[in-house]
Amino acid sequence: MCKIYMEGITEEEQKAAFQLGQTLVLYKILSNGNRTPKPRRDIRLLYNKFIGIANKLGINLQDPPPEDTTTDAEMETFITEQNNQVDECLARRGNIPIVTLYNAGYQSSFLSAFLAFKCEDNPEEKVQVNERVRTCAEELGTCATKLGIDLSEELEMAMNVKQTKEIDEVEKQIKEKFSRRKQSQKTRSEIDPTRIITDEVWTVSLVRLPDSNYSEHAFLVVEGKSGNKSKIWFLDFVASDGSDFFRPGMRDGKVRVDFHELNGVPDSSSKLLFQGRKKIMKIQKSDRLLFSTWPIPKVTAETLIKNIQAQKASPPKYNILGNTKLAASSATSSSKDIGHNCFTFARTMLRDLNDEYIMIPEDTLDKWIVSSASRYLGEKQVNNKSWKPTTFALVLALVFLTGIITAFFIPKLL
Numbered sequence: 001m002c003k004i005y006m007e008g009i010t011e012e013e014q015k016a017a018f019q020l021g022q023t024l025v026l027y028k029i030l031s032n033g034n035r036t037p038k039p040r041r042d043i044r045l046l047y048n049k050f051i052g053i054a055n056k057l058g059i060n061l062q063d064p065p066p067e068d069t070t071t072d073a074e075m076e077t078f079i080t081e082q083n084n085q086v087d088e089c090l091a092r093r094g095n096i097p098i099v100t101l102y103n104a105g106y107q108s109s110f111l112s113a114f115l116a117f118k119c120e121d122n123p124e125e126k127v128q129v130n131e132r133v134r135t136c137a138e139e140l141g142t143c144a145t146k147l148g149i150d151l152s153e154e155l156e157m158a159m160n161v162k163q164t165k166e167i168d169e170v171e172k173q174i175k176e177k178f179s180r181r182k183q184s185q186k187t188r189s190e191i192d193p194t195r196i197i198t199d200e201v202w203t204v205s206l207v208r209l210p211d212s213n214y215s216e217h218a219f220l221v222v223e224g225k226s227g228n229k230s231k232i233w234f235l236d237f238v239a240s241d242g243s244d245f246f247r248p249g250m251r252d253g254k255v256r257v258d259f260h261e262l263n264g265v266p267d268s269s270s271k272l273l274f275q276g277r278k279k280i281m282k283i284q285k286s287d288r289l290l291f292s293t294w295p296i297p298k299v300t301a302e303t304l305i306k307n308i309q310a311q312k313a314s315p316p317k318y319n320i321l322g323n324t325k326l327a328a329s330s331a332t333s334s335s336k337d338i339g340h341n342c343f344t345f346a347r348t349m350l351r352d353l354n355d356e357y358i359m360i361p362e363d364t365l366d367k368w369i370v371s372s373a374s375r376y377l378g379e380k381q382v383n384n385k386s387w388k389p390t391t392f393a394l395v396l397a398l399v400f401l402t403g404i405i406t407a408f409f410i411p412k413l414l
Helices: 011-031 037-056 072-093 096-119 123-146 152-159 164-179 298-313 325-330 342-351 391-408
Strands: 201-208 218-226 229-239 251-263 290-297
Touching: 011 037, 011 072, 011 096, 011 164, 037 072, 072 096, 096 123, 096 164, 123 152, 123 164, 152 164, 201 298, 201 342, 218 298, 218 342, 229 298, 229 342, 251 298, 290 298, 298 342
Parallel strands: none
Antiparallel strands: 201 218, 201 290, 218 229, 229 251
């Protein structure tokens, strides 16, 4: 069963949710007793306590009607309506840990009540009471498991209760377990573990694999989480015909999106980073990554994914030079689209977000020759503007410089 981490709720809310469930059961037990003046007063006092606990969870309940003019039946109907309102409010709020704690408090109080019945010498109801104890213990154990709480010792004590005085100790230990603040397991970026991922703040990384056959290939990785789900997107831009990755010239491009998710926080054996299926951005456990990672708001990450998915329907042209001036000079006069390579496409998608925390330095050389991922994601980065071109980038640059010199200067010398 997947664990629910109690992120986004305060310690006060944690305790209030459990106590609210407990108080509801106490009310039900009192309201089923003999309707003498004393239980009526107890019910009203308990309901006022119920109001106070509900307020801590942002649930506003009505004050009880006047005692002198309200019959027992009317009071019972009123409180039942307020209980239903609590259930509806919790359901609308959709906070799974709060609801689970509420249910745990509910089952805890019923367990204590049935344990008290079990200790009474009433052989006629013994089988039925034992069954109810077992059912409550199972339900309570399910709630504990969902919240990552080990309740095995307390439940074993409960099943072996023989005397009434033992019930208080069991109840106390169970309450402490559910009220104790448990630190949630942090979700970290699998690319840059120094970055923490929350429901509100995700990460985007620009990545390349320097040891691969396509060491210049750059792609984006978006990592996020929603509640108990961890998510990852691999996003890149390639030529539709990938038979010759380095062939120059304009050709059709293709945008690729690869998505994976997992319940809970990935561990070393279930990292989403190794789930990618697409060629040349598939990461193996032994791969060495060169990357830059930025924390971005969830809404910004979703915008990035949406923008890239929109490009799939009508992708730009692919040009190994990227959107450089040399690429523009080599494009046909009728074509306004000079194309992108993998790096300039990713860079454009990031820049279009206008996020102040995503800082990709400008290169001057790539405006003329070739926009290369290795200039930004280099082996050694002294600062944000430094780059170390790979042999491929240098050779390609020299080839195109030679071409320019041949095309423009040699005819004038003849």
